[in-house]
Amino acid sequence: MKSVALHNLGCKVNAYELEVMQQKLQDRGYKIVPFDSDADIYIVNTCTVTNIADRKSRQMLHRAKHRNPDAVVVAVGCFVQAGEENRMDACIDLAVGNQHKKDIVEILEAYLEEHTADASAVTDIGAVREYEEMRMEQSTEHTRAYIKIQDGCNQFCSYCIIPFVRGRVRSRKQEDVLAEVRGLAEKGFQEVVITGIHLSSYGMDFIGETDGDYLKNGKDLRGTAFERAYLVSLLEEIAKVDGIRRIRLGSLEPRIITEEFAGRLAAIPQLCPHFHLSLQSGCDETLKRMNRHYTAEEYYEKVQILRKYFEHPAITTDVIVGFPGETAEEFAVTKTFLEKVHFFEMHIFKYSRRKGTVADKLPGQLTDAQKTERSGQLLALEKEQSREFRAHYLGQEVEVLIEEQKEIGGKVYWLGHTDTYVKAAFAADSAECMDYSNRLVHGRAVSFLSDEVLEIALNF
Structure with a gap:
């Protein structure tokens, strides 16, 4: 079983696409490992929105090759789409453009079988008129x-x-x-x-x-x-x-x-x-x-x-x-x-x-x-x-979708977001001993726990 490490750069769309790619690889039997560990294959979903984003993409690709020179380093997305000179970077073994992310498994396995030098699957994106259908079946997000x-x-x-x-x-x-x-x-x-x-x-x-x-x-x-x-x-x-x-x-x-x-x-x-x-x-x-x-x-x-x-x-x-x-x-x-x-x-x-x-x-x-x-x-x-x-919400009732436990000021809280995306939390020891993750709770906002987080008193 080959191991694959994935890393995402850039926008939420990129993050979505990387999750789908990871899902496809897992379904095919690849073992997913952290990006900072040794892997047989490294996949970097790149960004090119600024020159700084280009530099970060190069850095992550070179970091992967440096960690394991024998690994297959795959550059996916906007950085390789931006120009042939990017695809020619010596640390890139395989380049996959934006229109082919859905085919990552097939492209990767064809490369592993043939080991074609300077392999590339990059389409002229300006000529593409069909939406690339990808479907997420399970998100790494909890809620x-x-x-x-x-x-x-x-x-x-x-x-x-x-x-x-x-x-x-x-x-x-x-x-x-x-x-x-x-x-x-x-x-x-x-x-x-x-x-x-x-x-x-x-x-x-x-x-x-x-x-x-x-x-x-x-x-x-x-x-x-x-x-x-x-x-x-x-x-x-x-x-x-x-x-x-x-x-x-x-x-x-x-x-x-x-x-x-x-x-x-x-x-x-x-x-x-x-x-x-x-x-x-x-x-x-x-x-x-x-x-x-x-x-x-x-x-x-x-x-x-x-x-x-x-x-x-x-x-x-x-x-x-x-x-x-x-x-x-x-x-x-x-x-x-x-x-x-x-x-x-x-x-x-x-x-x-x-x-x-x-x-x-x-x-x-x-x-x-x-x-x-x-x-x-x-x-x-x-x-x-x-x-x-x-501060507008202080003293008001709010609904919070709880996402995780987090330590704030040395104390453990259940933390989530209101519908307006304001972070809100309540002390874990103030509630029943149960898992509140992915639950909608109601409470009154009573104070600031930090500049970004409101504390709520639950309505039990």
Whole structure:
């Protein structure tokens, strides 16, 4: 029995795909071992979103080969998809592109039989139009399962390489999604997280000229109402699956939020009021250089729609600081806008140049010191806003899906998340001697255990 060690880099979609690959290998009889142990085969699910991600991918691949020079090192995903020069790295024995992850076992076994030099299974992803069907039967997560429903992106933001390594938008058939959700629900999963590379484009590729109704008054409606309808209809069907108590959404583009869309979401009892709306900048001039297709004011209008239909929703976002050409005045505009919106959480990223993107060649590249100083300001703001959001729940009843036991301040607690993704916990010695993992509990939030965790008093 050959041993396989796997390591994931990058996004939640990558994590989902690695779990499916691991599952396929286990089903074929391979022994899964930790990545830092000796193995016959090392598989690294790579990332290439920034130059730093490229470097991390190389480091993990070289670390594997250094640990066992006789092992087969397999580079999978975006790093090898980005270019032949990456696939030619001396430490890589086998390269597998994004469209062939579902075939990892067959590709690996063909290589082991033939040991073809410089073996590669990488397709021109830009020409791929069919969704690569993968199905997760069991997640390594204890309480929630990630469900990938879409791949690819057509947005071409000026800083992003993803459309070139993930290809055009490809959506998963509703019946395949529901089959996976039912299987996971039968295994006890109560929460599913719906994710994709560009989730808001789900269904775009289902619309063709044969539909005859995507054109109205000469206007192409693809990218607007049709995708919203496909996505929300899928969510409504997922909500009908027995055992699913929570549905959480991955990252959304702000343009998808409309009165109708929010209203239909609010009518789904299982839908968690937790929305990640990608922003990147609060300054219109910066957004134009990023090739983002909305203004700051339009973004704010979308947030207000969500706050109209959901009571105290958790709004989270991504912000890039130090984008090429960002002046001190533009940064100040962004900071003021972030204060105005008042997010639950903000993921602050210092702009990282990525070869092959438009932004890499833009004038006005900022120094790392400038980016670090601006990032520090926003991180401080994020910490303040995040604590204020959590403090809202003090004295209130909350529902928590318990995930694990964790030591906090020298004491053991049962820890989980509310529907708005706030961490909450109760002392293990305050409850009956039983396993609370994957149980929904109710209690009153009474205090902060830490900046990120609320303590609750259970309702027994």
